[in-house]
Amino acid sequence: MTTFDAAILRIETDDGLVGWGEGKNAAGSAGSYGALVHMLNHEIGPQLISRDPADIGIIWEMLYNGVRHETAAHAGHAMPQLARRGMSVAAISAVDIALWDILGKSLGQPVWRLLGGRKVERMQAYASGGWASPDAIGEQLKSYIAKGGFKALKMRVGAMDGAPHLSAARVRAARQAIGPDVDLMVDAHGTYTVAEAKRFIQLTADLDLAWFEEPVIADDKPVKITVELPAALHRDLVKYGEILGRETGQPPASPSRLIAPMLERFIAADRGFSKAKKEQA
Template structure:
């Protein structure tokens, strides 16, 4: 089996004004992602997804060019089943042969950022091909799933103090969710205003619904500590990205100052970033985004670090259908897999790119047993929203 072609496309899907939300990322007027299609000489086709930014909006021309002009041509003629080998060749570039022979990395200078995101999209497509070739879901190839269904939490929560309780209760009712997540941070101004919204949410939800908070890395260390003190009595499931990912020691300082679990990872790019989080004792929950961190191959390595340090794995799934499905497979196959994010913001790439649905019932999502990633791409939808 040989790779015949690799094609990346930027999908830019406008969101109707009435469905848009505003956060510290600004008004989200579209959902953007890069769709990767790999075809083999024998006709098998695998799909993957890569993201240029954590926020929904982003200019993805550079990511498309990197896949179509660098990684893609280098992969043509290779066996797509040699996923580990191909991952190392992409990550190590012209010194890839040294990495394979010597047993340690010789990474390219772009070992973070767009380069690793590009590897992510290719990696997901390779796993999709392997699953289809073996007529097995990816989780089966990773060692099997822990359970047929996994718990999910509803992710959103932008409303003000007067309406946040009603908004989150609406999430609970939509899928029987037992946990929800709301946004806090710089958009509220002083941490006391975020704390007021958290207490309003907890009062509305009662004691039995899990409540997480996400600051998107917008606090400094002092602000994050202050917020934690203000909400110590709210029994938070976790406090996500309290400070920027560039300040891992600061995050460790925040974690050491509070009993609230700290979650992080959507802004990290590979296992070495997560190793640092573990060694600094900066986080309790790892949240890799499989369209950013290096794909399924790297996510399983990250999951192994989490397991070795007795941490939990809860992938960042504010993504399109392919990276969402990949996160389900990785979490289900990892001993550290815990809970799944389910976006309740407008996300057409989750609900319209795939012909399959990902329903939530009683707060649980079924781990699909369809071959590969278990996603059938709606090519008509993809063509309609491709940016050229």
């Protein structure tokens, strides 16, 4: 890769200070930035005129809540104009970065100090990439080590592979190629469901992964429901949890903790349902 698209924002104050920010509306190097640039120039930009660049939080809330920002300020909670993700937030983030840049320059301080300082003098860098197939991922990752001397690598998993076991096979090939002394991380870009992420974790439990980045989207939160169980079924679930605990050396699992994974496995094993779901997609 020799080029990388991005939306780079330049904000200049009345006294000549310039802040730079970046907005991203796509994963990696994908996507077109024409719409984001138009939003920054024609929707966001005019709202910044005459504002105090030091009011970073106030400006963020104004852009996020839109026409309701004054009402939201008085109410003490957010009333987002559109949504809390997508292109609008990408534009706001570019402004936010640029305003922090301006504040740091006005005070003669690096932004990291304004955000609370640093805990360590140096941090280990890692190489990020790793899209290759199982038979090529090892050589791809080792090329990062050869070129940059990296001791930590991050590779992509998730929807790009399909099923979790396919991603797991690539990760296993990667670990075998780079050996145990190099840190290995994975990033699913939020493309797994909760069940798929759990399955991937099980399949790679022995591969000593340093971290699993963005396994699911932030909005994929559990939904709470109330279910009435027959007394006999509840007793069986209690007994099941006790037996499972003895076999695994863990405390007995409560029925409420057992129901969801049991249903996930039941649905995953129903080939008829899987076929019908794909046909409707």
